[in-house]
Amino acid sequence: MMNYVADPPGTGREPAVHAENLTVVRGPRTVLHSLDFTVPRGQITGLLGPSGCGKSTLMRSIVGTQAKVTGTLDVLGRPAGHPTLRTRIGYVTQAPSVYDDLTIRQNLDYFAAILDPGRSGTDRRQDVERVLTDVDLTSHADSLAGNLSGGQRSRVSLAVALLGTPELLVLDEPTVGLDPVLRRDLWTLFHAIAADRGATLLISSHVMDEAERCHRLLLMRAGEILADDTPEALRTRTATETVEAAFLHLVDEASAAARDDSRENSRDDSGDGSRENSRAKENTR
C-alpha cells in the first residue's frame, strides 16, 4: 500500500484506517469491491461520491457495525470492531439519535454514562461541559432537544460523538440539509477539532464543494475508489479547476476504460469462437 509503513499495534503511529482488499456484501449484492486505501491521522479526509455509492457502508465497516466484511480493515492499529476501539471512535450516523424530550445536557449526560459507565459523576459532568463548549451550545444546554433547529441538532450529535475525546471521528453526511452559513460554521469546527486535538476526521458528503475543505479525499463511485489524494493533487492531475470537475473527469476516464475492457473481452470472445468454429470444421473433415 502506498505511503503505508506498518507499525506494531499500539504505537499510535499507524494510519487511522488501513484497508486492503476490503469487500462488503449487503443482501444479494457486493456493495464495496476490493478497496485499498489509508486514512492518515490528524487530518480531515472527505469521503465523497454520489448517493448509493457505498459511503455509509464503508463508514459502518470502519466503526465495526457492518456485517459481511472481508479483507483487511485496521482502525487505529486494531481490526475494525475490536472492543478497545469503542471509546476511541466517535460516530455520527445520518439519523442522529438525540432524545427530543431530554435537554441537550441531559442527552449528553445520558450518552456519557453509556459510553463509560464506570466513570465518576464529576468526570462525566466535566466531559459534558467540555463538549458543550466545543460545539458552542453551552447557552442552549437546558433547551429541549425537540425544540432545536436543524443546525443545533447536528451540533448535539457531534457533541455526543466528541464525548470521551475520541481519536477518530466518523461523520456520515453531517451537513446534509443545512444552510450555507451553518455548513461553513460546522466545517470551521471540524478544522478546529483536527488542529487542536490532532483528531482524525472521516467525513462523508455528496456535496462536492465540501471536498475543497478536506485535507485528503477518497472519491467513490459504484462501490469503488476512483481516487485517494489531496484536492490540489486531484485538480492538477486532471487539469481541472475544481474537485467536482476532477471527479467528473475521473468518472469519464473510468467509463472509457470499462468500455475498452469490454470491447477487448468481446474481441477475445469472438476470437475464441472462430477458433472453436475452425476446430469444429477441421473435426468434420
Ligand SMILES: Nc1ncnc2c1ncn2[C@@H]1O[C@H](COP(=O)(O)OP(=O)(O)OP(=O)(O)O)[C@@H](O)[C@H]1O
Ligand atoms: N440492507 C441492505 N441490503 C441490500 N443493499 C443495501 C442495504 N443497504 C444499502 N444497500 C445498498 O448498498 C449500496 C450502498 O449504500 P450506502 O448507504 O452505503 O450508500 P451511500 O453512498 O451512503 O448513499 P447515500 O449518500 O444516499 O447515503 C446502495 O446501492 C444500497 O442500495
